Amino acid sequence: MFARLPGWVRQHLAALRILLVFTVVVGVAYPLAILAVAQLPGLNDRADGSFVTGADGRRVGSSLIGQSFTDDAGRPIARYFQSRPSAAGDGYDPTSTSASNLGPEDVVDAFDDPATQGTDESRQSLLTQVCARSQAVGTLDGVDGRRPYCTSSGVGAVLAVHHAGPGYDGRVTRVVSVNELCPARPFLATYAGVPVSCRSLTDDIAAGQRVLIRGDAPAHPAVPADAVTASASGLDPQISTAYADLQVNRVARARGLSADRVAALVRDHTTGRSLGILGEPVVNVLGLNRALDALTPARR
Known part of the structure; x- marks a missing residue:
């Protein structure tokens, strides 16, 4: 039947069939396959956002995205370790992840x-x-x-x-x-x-x-x-060990803890170099602050 159609019509029908096939494969099957793999044990938490929940079950952040620890006026809260500055939107906005794009000549x-x-x-x-x-x-x-x-x-x-x-x-x-x-x-x-x-x-x-x-x-x-x-993404959840060490005494005083106890928590939440050679050791700020709150709960 198709052999009786004009050549240009057969070409358009062939193109339409290819479009439908690739729509199903690339637009439906492939995303569903990736979604299925992402839900495998060990991968599903990262795929869902690596959310961190508090004792009451509410989400308090993500282990992969930084956040601020400031009061309503934007002032740093002395009881908490402070995060790296962010240029993503109004700060740590995953929908506006970006750097300031300012260089040394600015x-x-x-x-x-x-x-x-x-x-x-x-x-x-x-x-x-x-x-x-x-x-x-x-x-x-x-x-x-x-x-x-x-x-x-x-x-x-x-x-x-x-x-x-x-x-x-x-x-x-x-x-x-x-x-x-x-x-x-x-x-x-x-x-x-x-x-x-x-x-x-x-x-x-x-x-x-x-x-x-x-x-x-x-x-x-x-x-x-x-x-x-700020980092290139504006979302870094970690700080350097040098910046964490700088904050130990202030956090210890604000919480009534010894500096040695706070320093030990910093070490517990420090991740070493990838593969032992890549990058520098870093400290996850949210995880560290939650551990501090477990010792000395935040005041209401």
Whole structure:
């Protein structure tokens, strides 16, 4: 019967049959097969999200996705170990998993112009984010939060240096602290003999030479890198052992436990390198905080 049909009709019917076959195989059979495999013992928990439940049976999180341990105002709760920062949505949002996509050249903050109605143009540079986080962690955990190229106020220590000659030649005529909006007092009084001024919204900082000031911060900051930078996914549930160790004394004081007892719990929730050689040891924050609550339940 099909032999009597025009050639172009037979070609379309063949294409339709192929479409139907692949729809059944790839669109129905394959997903069902993957679903069946995912429900095998040992795999079903990971496939379903690796949820963690509390004593009352309610879900309190996932062992594979980070979460914040802050109060309603966003302040860190001293009783809990803090997670790595997140750039996924409003934080640890699995539907918006992403990094900030900011690199080491991102050192200049943007400020909102009140004259522009309806839009907020302010944005912290990566450098200022790192500086502010390091300062906050240092204050919370009682350590030196200073970092190179950061001001004491927690912003990037960056200058726009203007010269008399073309380009960056000639004597210095004006210096602006680009991340300190007026009327802030600049972190540096003078540069190359010229007074440093705070930044106004009308300053053309792009016309100046960008100069970063290292300051007197230690070469090896007390606050580790994962405490001040988000991961590529923004969902990491673990922190480095260095960041966990930094928080031990603060959590121990807040819970009335000995530092040795809290440090032992950190070790219990530390996962070593994959295959013994890949990556670094990490600590699962949710698991550690739940173990702490089992010892000293959270106050209602």
